Amino acid sequence: MVSPAPRFLAAPRNVAQRNGLDSMDWEYTAELFLGGLTRGSIYALIALGYTMVYGIIELINFAHGEIYMIGAFTGLIVTGVLTMMGWNEVAILVIAATVAMIYSSCYGYTIEKIAYKPIRNAPRLSALISAIGMSLFLQNYVLLAQTSDFLPFPALIPEIGWWKPYSHIISSAEIVLIITTAVVMILLNFLIKFTRIGKAMRATSQDRKMAMLTGVDINGVISMTFIVGSATAALGGVLIASHIGQINFYIGFIAGIKAFVAAVLGGIGSVPGAVLGSLVLGWTESFFTGYVSSDYEDVFAFIFLVCILIFRPAGILGRSDTEKV
Amino acid sequence: MLTFTEIKRSFLVSVWFMFLTFPIMVIRVNTIENVVIWRWKNMLFVGAGSFVLSFVWRFLMRRKEVGSKDAEAGGTSKSIFQRFMEEKRLYYPALGAISVIVVLFPLVFSMYQVNIMISGLTYVMLGLGLNIVIGLAGLLDLGYVAFYAVGAYAYALLNYHFGVSFWIALPIGAGLAALFGIILGFPVLRLRGDYLAIVTLGFGEIIRLILENWNEFSFGPSGIANIPRPAIPGIEFTLHQNTIFIYYLVVLLVVFTIFVVNRLQDSRIGRAWIALREDEVACQAMGIDKTKTKLTAFALGATWAGMAGVVFAGKTTFINPASFTIWESVMILCIVVLGGMGSILGVVVGAGFLILIPEYFRAFSEYRMLAFGAALILMMVFRPGGIVSGMRKTYQFEGIENGEASDKKA
Amino acid sequence: MEPILEVNNLTMDFGGLRALDRIDIDVKEGEIVALIGPNGAGKTTFFNCITGIHPPTKGEMVIRRPPKRNPQRLNGLKPNHVTERGLARTFQNIRLFPSMTVLENVMIGRHCRLRAGIAGAIFRNRATRQEEKQLVRDSYGVLEKIGLTRYVNELAMNLPYGEQRRLEIARAMATDPFLLLLDEPAAGMNPRETESLDELIVKIRDEEQISILLIEHDMKLVMSLSDRIFVVDYGKKIAEGTPEEIRNNPAVIKAYLGEEVDA
Numbered sequence: 001m002v003s004p005a006p007r008f009l010a011a012p013r014n015v016a017q018r019n020g021l022d023s024m025d026w027e028y029t030a031e032l033f034l035g036g037l038t039r040g041s042i043y044a045l046i047a048l049g050y051t052m053v054y055g056i057i058e059l060i061n062f063a064h065g066e067i068y069m070i071g072a073f074t075g076l077i078v079t080g081v082l083t084m085m086g087w088n089e090v091a092i093l094v095i096a097a098t099v100a101m102i103y104s105s106c107y108g109y110t111i112e113k114i115a116y117k118p119i120r121n122a123p124r125l126s127a128l129i130s131a132i133g134m135s136l137f138l139q140n141y142v143l144l145a146q147t148s149d150f151l152p153f154p155a156l157i158p159e160i161g162w163w164k165p166y167s168h169i170i171s172s173a174e175i176v177l178i179i180t181t182a183v184v185m186i187l188l189n190f191l192i193k194f195t196r197i198g199k200a201m202r203a204t205s206q207d208r209k210m211a212m213l214t215g216v217d218i219n220g221v222i223s224m225t226f227i228v229g230s231a232t233a234a235l236g237g238v239l240i241a242s243h244i245g246q247i248n249f250y251i252g253f254i255a256g257i258k259a260f261v262a263a264v265l266g267g268i269g270s271v272p273g274a275v276l277g278s279l280v281l282g283w284t285e286s287f288f289t290g291y292v293s294s295d296y297e298d299v300f301a302f303i304f305l306v307c308i309l310i311f312r313p314a315g316i317l318g319r320s321d322t323e324k325v
Numbered sequence: 326m327l328t329f330t331e332i333k334r335s336f337l338v339s340v341w342f343m344f345l346t347f348p349i350m351v352i353r354v355n356t357i358e359n360v361v362i363w364r365w366k367n368m369l370f371v372g373a374g375s376f377v378l379s380f381v382w383r384f385l386m387r388r389k390e391v392g393s394k395d396a397e398a399g400g401t402s403k404s405i406f407q408r409f410m411e412e413k414r415l416y417y418p419a420l421g422a423i424s425v426i427v428v429l430f431p432l433v434f435s436m437y438q439v440n441i442m443i444s445g446l447t448y449v450m451l452g453l454g455l456n457i458v459i460g461l462a463g464l465l466d467l468g469y470v471a472f473y474a475v476g477a478y479a480y481a482l483l484n485y486h487f488g489v490s491f492w493i494a495l496p497i498g499a500g501l502a503a504l505f506g507i508i509l510g511f512p513v514l515r516l517r518g519d520y521l522a523i524v525t526l527g528f529g530e531i532i533r534l535i536l537e538n539w540n541e542f543s544f545g546p547s548g549i550a551n552i553p554r555p556a557i558p559g560i561e562f563t564l565h566q567n568t569i570f571i572y573y574l575v576v577l578l579v580v581f582t583i584f585v586v587n588r589l590q591d592s593r594i595g596r597a598w599i600a601l602r603e604d605e606v607a608c609q610a611m612g613i614d615k616t617k618t619k620l621t622a623f624a625l626g627a628t629w630a631g632m633a634g635v636v637f638a639g640k641t642t643f644i645n646p647a648s649f650t651i652w653e654s655v656m657i658l659c660i661v662v663l664g665g666m667g668s669i670l671g672v673v674v675g676a677g678f679l680i681l682i683p684e685y686f687r688a689f690s691e692y693r694m695l696a697f698g699a700a701l702i703l704m705m706v707f708r709p710g711g712i713v714s715g716m717r718k719t720y721q722f723e724g725i726e727n728g729e730a731s732d733k734k735a
Numbered sequence: 736m737e738p739i740l741e742v743n744n745l746t747m748d749f750g751g752l753r754a755l756d757r758i759d760i761d762v763k764e765g766e767i768v769a770l771i772g773p774n775g776a777g778k779t780t781f782f783n784c785i786t787g788i789h790p791p792t793k794g795e796m797v798i799r800r801p802p803k804r805n806p807q808r809l810n811g812l813k814p815n816h817v818t819e820r821g822l823a824r825t826f827q828n829i830r831l832f833p834s835m836t837v838l839e840n841v842m843i844g845r846h847c848r849l850r851a852g853i854a855g856a857i858f859r860n861r862a863t864r865q866e867e868k869q870l871v872r873d874s875y876g877v878l879e880k881i882g883l884t885r886y887v888n889e890l891a892m893n894l895p896y897g898e899q900r901r902l903e904i905a906r907a908m909a910t911d912p913f914l915l916l917l918d919e920p921a922a923g924m925n926p927r928e929t930e931s932l933d934e935l936i937v938k939i940r941d942e943e944q945i946s947i948l949l950i951e952h953d954m955k956l957v958m959s960l961s962d963r964i965f966v967v968d969y970g971k972k973i974a975e976g977t978p979e980e981i982r983n984n985p986a987v988i989k990a991y992l993g994e995e996v997d998a
């Protein structure tokens with residue numbers, strides 16, 4: 001049915017050669033640190049959407065990873081078409097990212113309308129099962145409409161000439177990723193804190209009924225959340241795919257799970273928390289694979305998740321809430 | 326009802342979906358050879374399909390709204406299955422007929438059919454086990470397949486290292502799975518709802534990844550081959566006879582499972598599970614030990630997965646970690662959800678739908694997972710109770726005579 | 736006579752917020768005691784502390800179950816153990832098991848008085864069968880006392896609101912308590928229902944020898960029912976005494992800020 005999941009990210013380039021050597025080597029440590037930062041930024045772009053959706057309707061949107069995957073596929077398709085027409089790389093990147101964001105937003109919007117809105121008042125278990133169904137559906141939709149093989153994704157982010165000597169430590173693609181994440185986080189934070197729709201989002205997440213009574217258009221706010229979250233994921237999808245160099249229909253699953261770990265770690269529902277959690281996860285993973293073992297990378301992430309949820313379910317920046325009795 | 330506005334709405338929906346699916350359905354690129362394939366036909370399919378489906382969707386929505394108003398007005402509508410179960414004159418003959426079919430099945434049908442039936446029945450066992458955890462106790466376990474793996478590997482490894490036979494491995498596999506159920510259950514006791522789902526999913530993946538990476542223990546992705554089929558000592562079976570033997574064995578196990586699960590859900594512990602599902606706080610305040618109740622649900626649910634795992638290993642004679650992915654868990658979840666959470670008949674019907682129908686419609690097998698995904702969503706939206714909804718048996722009190730409680734389960 | 740429930744110096748902090756501040760309350764055998772106070776005064780928190788839902792920050796909680804009256808501390812017990820020791824409660828926002836029948840709801844209440852385990856459930860041996868029969872008889876008996884027998888096979892969620900509140904009381908009584916904690920039993924009831932609730936509570940005390948501690952806003956009900964009343968405000972106990980004393984207590988009148996305290 002499904003081939004074993006490919007590793008979401010490759011292990012640091014030279015673990016094998018380095019393992020026997022002096023592991024105090026500072027350059028290696030710096031490499032792991034920057035590798036972790038890149039990883040963290042990648043997780044963050046996906047985790048932001050998770051955290052926003054959860055903050056508003058308290059639903060683990062299992063299909064979020066698939067939105068990211070669809071973003072990457074849309075990006076690839078646009079890139080393919082434009083490359084054939086002989087466009088310039090940077091222009092392709094911008095257009096591919098924009099189209100992917102638009103399409104993923106539309107997917108996010110539609111998914112919410114079909115699978116979540118009709119059961120908004122049903123038990124949480126129902127919504128969760130519906131989300132799992134949506135995830136399964138989208139994966140197989142892309143599998144059938146496109147292919148089950150890995151597709152190569154061209155490197156769209158150009159190497160900057162004068163940076164070349166340092167690119168073994170951190171490539172310009174990685175720098176673009178990190179900066180994009182930072183910018184997106186700041187923009188989202190601004191959106192939530194200072195705009196009208198952001199205020200409505202915060203009100204809805206606090207008390208949906210009350211927000212509705214005070215005239216907030218709940219459906220609009222929820223749709224908007226899905227749109228923004230999906231667009232972020234799609235941006236991540238294109239940048240990450242171009243950085244890693246290949247995609248298939250299954251990339252959304254592991255990426256989604258890890259981003260979820262990050263979101264929970266940071267305190268689900270909190271935008272800075274999602275980024276912080278992603279960075280922490282990125283670094284711990286990077287150092288774990290760098291110094292301990294790269295075979296158990298995913299096991300490590302899962303154990304990390306289990307431990308957080310058990311010992312500190314509210315996350316680093318989250319607030320714990322107890323049920324009113 | 327085909328008014329102009331209706332048609333216009335459906336038309337807009339179909340335009341929207343044509344737009345939405347345009348890149349993925351229509352274009353296929355090959356970035357190495359720089360070839361782009363345009364498949365405009367697909368766009369037509371999507372347009373026509375969504376046009377029709379949007380009518381169906383709105384029709385079902387309207388029906389659902391009417392239904393919920395009926396329920397509010399106090400009208401209780403019973404499903405066909407429920408009426409059927411209550412009608413003893415129909416129920417017993419039907420049960421008899423099904424038994425005869427089940428017993429005669431391997432004598433009439435081909436090996437191929439028998440094999441499909443075996444896998445269908447294995448899923449009934451798995452579904453019934455998961456039904457304890459999800460349907461009765463209300464704990465969404467997405468790592469259920471881990472216990473299935475524990476059972477399968479228990480038999481495979483015990484046999485490989487110590488030559489343990491199937492019959493001894495069966496209870497050991499079940500016991501080990503139960504033990505794992507308790508071990509994994511402990512840390513997640515405090516979690517509820519969606520966090521529980523994610524953590525159990527994590528556990529399931531951890532076990533699979535360990536099986537995949539720990540070569541010295543589990544032989545890694547290449548798996549374990551040459552696992553002996555279950556047999557009666559002293560009797561030489563041909564492959565054909567052996568399959569039939571396994572078939573009857575699985576039938577017996579399923580009957581045993583149904584018997585036990587049925588008894589459990591009508592017992593003190595079964596009621597505690599249901600109460601736990603309905604309201605955790607009230608349940609505890611009524612004197613029910615939450616920890617113990619949850620752990621027994623995990624353990625008893627896992628037991629059946631362990632047994633099914635041993636049977637699976639014995640039937641296929643080869644296992645590897647690829648058989649135990651998260652999607653296997655989701656598949657078992659589908660069985661429980663589709664059939665009707667908390668209902669034994671529901672699980673049987675669900676397994677029938679999900680395992681047998683795709684097997685018999687081989688032509689559509691690629692669309693299987695797609696259909697499962699869609700089915701999960703549609704079920705949750707339109708019929709959250711499942712195909713056999715409203716089937717939970719409630720205790721029907723029929724009066725006290727001569728100080729004896731006379732009662733009946735209906 | 737020593738009280739059957741004695742709470743001393745009970746303090747509960749939620750983060751920086753002090754929900755309960757050195758509360759002393761006691762209930763004697765056969766009493767109906769009311770706990771009143773404005774909304775948010777900490778009454779339900781008090782119940783949650785006693786019944787083990789929130790562990791209190793400080794304070795002693797002791798019960799003496801009649802007839803032996805051995806003192807037992809409640810501190811650190813889980814809710815189900817508190818119930819096992821003879822304290823049963825209802826909830827302010829009704830928490831029945833909605834898709835179980837009325838009888839099944841009551842049967843859940845008897846859970847901690849039964850023994851049957853997994854083996855008993857599967858093999859359904861003689862002892863288990865007998866226990867189940869006795870269970871149905873006992874549960875039906877409770878419904879008879881509360882007057883809910885005509886709904887016996889009805890799903891709990893289909894009951895009228897007032898009857899749901901009564902079912903909660905029935906379920907609590909099924910646990911064989913010596914002290915019943917009722918959290919706003921009359922909330923949302925019409926005057927007729929409240930009146931019959933009044934009778935029911937007295938009947939439970941007189942015929943079942945169950946003492947009662949209740950939280951209630953309906954002053955008419957409180958004044959007519961209670962032997963003694965405790966008043967809390969902002970987590971502090973501001974008064975205690977007979978209904979007559981409370982009615983004329985200036986601190987109480989002030990706490991209610993113009994809210995009429997006439998009976």
